[in-house]
Amino acid sequence: MHIPTPEELRSRRDTLGMKQTELAKRAGISQSMVARIEAGNVDPRVSTLNKIINVLNSSEPRKIHAIQIMHTPVLSVQPEDSISRAVDIFEKNNISQLPVIERGIPVGCISESVIVKAIEQQRLHKAHNFSVRDFMETGFPTVPPEMDVETVINILQQNHAVLVVEGRMVRGVITKHDLISLIV
Template sequence: MPYELEEIKEIRKKFGLTQNELANRAGVSQSLIAKIEAGRIDPTYSKTKKIFAALDDLGKKHELKVSEVMNDKIIFVSPYDNVKDAIAKLKKHAISQMPVIEEHMAIGLVSETGILDAMLTKKGHKVKDIMQDPPPIVNKNTTVTVISSLLRFYPMVLVSEEGRLKGLVTRSDLLGKVYKG
């Protein structure tokens, strides 16, 4: 991530580091960090690159994981449930989509949009007749940045640990938990 020299002090403090700790991580002297932060020196490209790399590493270590923002209550339907039952479940829980699960495996997705499309094309009356492809499944240690990218293309992302579903994240979950105002 590109930084400006003027941001080093602010970012360092955000991560709770002293000048000496940042200097050690970057392989430069503490006095160099102090002079840069005070605006008394224009460091060489190689020194700047080392400092920015150290800040990037810190940012990656402090990034939220999906396990910290996921909803661990998975509301789902079976492929053999009636579409009417799926609609009732969506309404009851005030959600717009849910996974279709069979034998602890996500095999599809039911959404309000998919149900409306199925009604227009007069597809079957069972969930298996109208379900869409399953959403992506990620490990619980996946970063929120990756989840944000996936949620641009999918309405939800399922979270697993050792092959077992542990939770899910929707756009609404992410907005509510990460971008609190």
């Protein structure tokens, strides 16, 4: 068992942005006792040290993980699905991109912008039965369920969505909208 030094206690309290008076009040001891312990002028009882450590531990900000903010079910299409199926999902759900998932494993994505570009280039005609595979792009980045939200935020700065994958199977999706609702 590691017994923290006075410097470690002070550093941890400072990192948490906590004043000596707040720590003292929450631990049920005097502010002067906290000051003397942090200065190394007094060796506290084990019970006093435990009170301080418990307050510091309970004050740690709780990490939010991908699994806590992802949403399910994940709307998706399969590579063999028709383009019209993807367009129907876009319209019904007011979205512009979908992951392409085959047997639970992400293999790419399809977006309205790629479909529109194909129409503009006259590669996409109603007479043809194109599949999602014909216009599939590189997939969304993936993260494990225990990934911290700060990393997810960084990834979403460059991408529209992040898939939460456990093993190789998609478990959920996180979009920029999910982060906005997290803040609100």
